[in-house]
Amino acid sequence: MSAPRNVVVVGGSIAAVTAVDTLRAEGFQGRVTVLSEEGDPPYTRVPLSKGVLAGRQPPGDTDLGGLPSGVELRLGVRATGLDAGARVVRTTEGDVPFDGLVIASGARARRLGVPGHPRARELVLRSRADGLALSDRLAHASSVLVVGGGFLGMEIASTCCALGKQVTVVDIAPPLDALVGPYMGAVVRELAEQAGVVLAVADKVTLLAGSDTDPYPCAVSTGDGRRFEADVVVTAAGDVPNIEWLAGSGLRVDRGVHVDERCRAAPGIVAAGDVAVLDPPGSDSAWRRIPTWTNAVEQARVAALALLHGDDAPVHRPSRYGWTEQFGWDLKMVGAAAPTGEPAVLDGDLTAGQAVLAWPDADVRHTVMAVNHPTPPARLKRLLRGAV
């Protein structure tokens, strides 16, 4: 397939911006059009649960900066369909033709919904607008209930706690275990509890309808009959890839856009970031979506190179690097999620609050984690490979 001359990018966040930057950095002189349904120019979501929610960082600080010259950014334009054969993206503003397409439509917050109240409102944190709505509610609240104890939920809990709120986190599993594993999960949960956060695990969590005067839920019930109430209830229960607009396009879209190791979904069509599912060659079962910042950047680079260079582009080898900041601690990890057992200490001392840890032991490393340690990500990756 020859190199494209007219690239359309659907999405307005880090994967889209990285793809565009990569195209131009590679010397691509053709037309580039970015379609983003958001009204805001591209921004990063990472600080929304941290500095921005805490009020330390203005929302404007999250801007990702301008796109390279000659790139047309069309804000408030939503892709509604894809005719892959005719090479056209259908949008709310009409058809947009392409000969190269980058799908970077990311994901949205998963909403639990209020049973019996399909139009009930629900606070989540995915966009700047969500952040403003949450901050508005928090300004008049003394208690907060977070449904979901993943990185996002626990970061929201941490920030709300620092804002002086009484915080409860309810999840169907011990918070953080599925990400950092039971060992570090227990360490961080202890930090949270020391900060005053109430952690509750229940087999089922149901949002309860708000009052006549307040459309937002202020309580949840659990499968074992408990009820938790707070001035503000916020859901942090994972994300859902934005793939509906690709229905009927002929692309494989099953819990994400399936791509090969060069992020290709079809000839001339690539996908990157939270929307993409990596299909390793020769495997039906090992597909996975990696909804992290670093993965979005890594995939978007490969995707743009694959559009331009086809099989000569490098393949995507996920570094599986992620991080979180909560309760005054900073965790950076690389490798497999949810490591089990007690880690080997490669550097520092966890009881002193600063360490580099490896699982399953010091010689065989599937996961390496820096806890409040200045080790840069590149060294963590070297440590994972066993190259100290």
Ligand SMILES: Cc1cc2nc3c(=O)[nH]c(=O)nc-3n(C[C@H](O)[C@H](O)[C@H](O)COP(=O)(O)OP(=O)(O)OC[C@H]3O[C@@H](n4cnc5c(N)ncnc54)[C@H](O)[C@@H]3O)c2cc1C
């Ligand atoms: C509050 C918060 C904190 C986070 N913190 C961290 C962190 O500390 N570390 C980390 O690694 N990751 C973190 N993440 C995850 C990280 O932000 C995501 O992995 C990253 O944003 C993925 O980028 P993306 O460009 O693939 O998708 P998204 O950021 O989801 O962007 C997709 C874009 O596409 C647009 N779009 C969607 N559908 C359409 C359509 N049909 N037409 C046009 N435009 C469309 C959307 O409006 C959006 O602008 C955090 C996420 C959140 C929400």
